[in-house]
Amino acid sequence: MAVRFIGNKQKLLDFILQKVIEETNLTSGLFVDLFTGTTSVAIGAKKLGFDVITNDKLISSFIYSKAGLLVNEEPRFENLLPNIDVNTDSLFEQPYDLVLQYLNNLPEIEGLFYKEYAPGGSAKYLSEPRQYFTDNNAKKIDAIRIKINYWYKKKLIDDIERSLLISSLILATNKVANISGTYGAYLKSWYNRALEKIELERYPLFFSNGNYSVFNEDANNLVKKLKTADIVYIDPPYTKRQYNAYYHIPETLAIGDNPKVWGKTGQRPRQGDETSAYCYKREARNALHELVNNIKARHIFLSYSTDGHISHNEILDILSTKGEPKYWGVDYKRFRSNNPEGGKIEGLKEMLYYVEVID
Template identity: 25%
Template sequence: MAVIGKIENGIVALNKPKSFRTIHYLGSKLRVLEFIKKVVDELDPNRNGICDLFSGAGSVSQYFSLERKVVAVDIQNYSNIICSALLFPEESSLVNSFVERMNNSKFIVEYQKAFQPLIILEDSIINGELGTNLEAVCHFLENGSLYSYLSKDGNNDLRSELREAFDRVEENLKSFGGNSFIASKYFGGIYFSYKQSVLLDAIITEIGNTNIKHQSFLLAALLSTASDIVNTVGKQFAQPIRPRNKNGLPKKGIVKQLRKDRNIDVFDLYKYWLHKYTSNQFAENGHQVLRADFKEALTNLSDDIRIVYADPPYTRDHYSRFYHGLETLSLRDFPTVSKTKIGGKERLSRGLYRENREQSDFCIRSKAPKAFEELFKLVSEKNKILLLSYSPYDKLKGAHPRVVEIETLEKMARVYFDFVEIRSIGKLVHSKLNRADLHLEAEESAEVLIICQNR
């Protein structure tokens, strides 16, 4: 692959501080991507186009974009924005002008003033005297959501300093329009510090005031920034940090974990991501980025696409939980938060998930077989080659089972394709991968491709 410069996390690397993380995973999965490319080049040496059907953070799309036409498809809006930035980078002049705009943004000062009571309180918890009171730390993490407070969702037992800060901020917000502070209202104090969320909101406001044709690119850098600073285990939005152990006692090191993420400078990191996206290598290969259901995308797939790479979610974990924060920030639509029953009473979901968020049929045991059957059928009817990604799991180690096991997938594929082969990195692997009595080394079972084609 002809790329100038060192590759890190999907795009050309700059000097990124080691503490920063990213939603792109090329750095950790480079060998997997090289394996996929080797198979793709073998099956289609003429370098026709490839469809990345569940493109997510765009690693596969980015990896193939210099050599082949790429059609990146995902139902989630955050994916559409990130893949667009990866495949269609903007000029550095846009970055320079937007950075200058942010340097002089009045919204930074105004927003910080509005949220000052919460910013000061949280700083005292993270970096000041209140940090020595672990009960106060836990209370803030468990009750620090402004959305929850404004919704009057079980805030009867708030500590006086937190209630007073909320009251003052609520009063301050009356001078602003209702469609402001999406990051601070939904995720401040829970996933980000309020100081960070206010800066995210200022950036979002300035993006909204730019030419619409540039907004997607500027938002991509914001999403990467948000993913880097999110203060959770695993750096995702599945659920906020649990500050207490199973016995209800504060966890040791909780303050240290807060300081690590919640003191990251948002604007510095955002500028880093703007420059990193701009430095991405670009090839005029007629790429497309579609926000669509996989069935719609396959039905309308053009003739110049030869290979469909599919890596759908296939465990019971609904992947939209892990990205709901990015989805909300990308849509900027102020959604209603879903509720759940706790102790017989309806409460806001702990993760503050979007109501009616996208939940893939591939994650639902009762629906997944039909979804896979539709995938096989549509690709076969289009006479494309399907590369279905599958990650084996070790039942003995308690790994989350796949809703459809590989033996079943292989049988289903053979109904629609006359050639089906299963490969893993470096060796051929047959369909007994998930048997409890088959002990595979982790390297051998890390990634599998089910190759399906009609010859």
């Protein structure tokens, strides 16, 4: 999925999956993705033939997981279609396409997104209006999200169908967001794509008949409750950037509420503990240590950056409690296979670690 997301492993996916296969000799069994983000690695594992469990603290990631893992046949929207004005006799279009067309053609509404995240609405009360979206796109987003949440409330769509439509909406929103990568700030001048008209498209689906489960909690808590897996993949944050703050707008779309947003960038108010221990230098190492200690699996893979809070040697120490770790330095431009000479990893950005757990 082409979502702009810090740490999205889409570009490294082939490399990661190749190592998974080479090291474990597995293409089936249970694969757990504890910090699933955009779900790119989890979907890769699903495509290979694994049963998959995903988890993430973000509600938007939970929504993508439901769409990407739990939809395993062409969605029918059976309760909804008789209640909306679409041509259900169409021989060529699937119900999902018809619903997207219907949503794309809704009249605009001046709701939360227009009032808080577009210049026309926010100029009414802010001296520096926010410009995450053009006025028209923001009003369109409002119309679509209000309609999807109304359908859900009226039980015309179920939770999975809502997740699929919201995933389509988050992807479309991401394409026209006037940001340089995260929602931590908007750009002062308009990015070309932000001026294009928002258009919902199908969320990429892959149907399979494995067992899939999705969770939305702190990985360190979840891991204590999970059954034994074949492979656990760990991809925690490695800098101080808290994902809930950087992706507050997808979170609002996923949650479907109308929060009282604050500050220059229109952040959501905090609800409970959304921050991650992995984003604090003083906590990250202990959090990873505790997590690894509680994993019940034969194979553990970990992605981390050489710029991260936890040093390469600290990671090796932690993984050594389970077995003999291996690692590969992965440059975005080229892959350097196996352990770099003398363990030197200068200039490399992404590391992939692996340990086979010794009983």
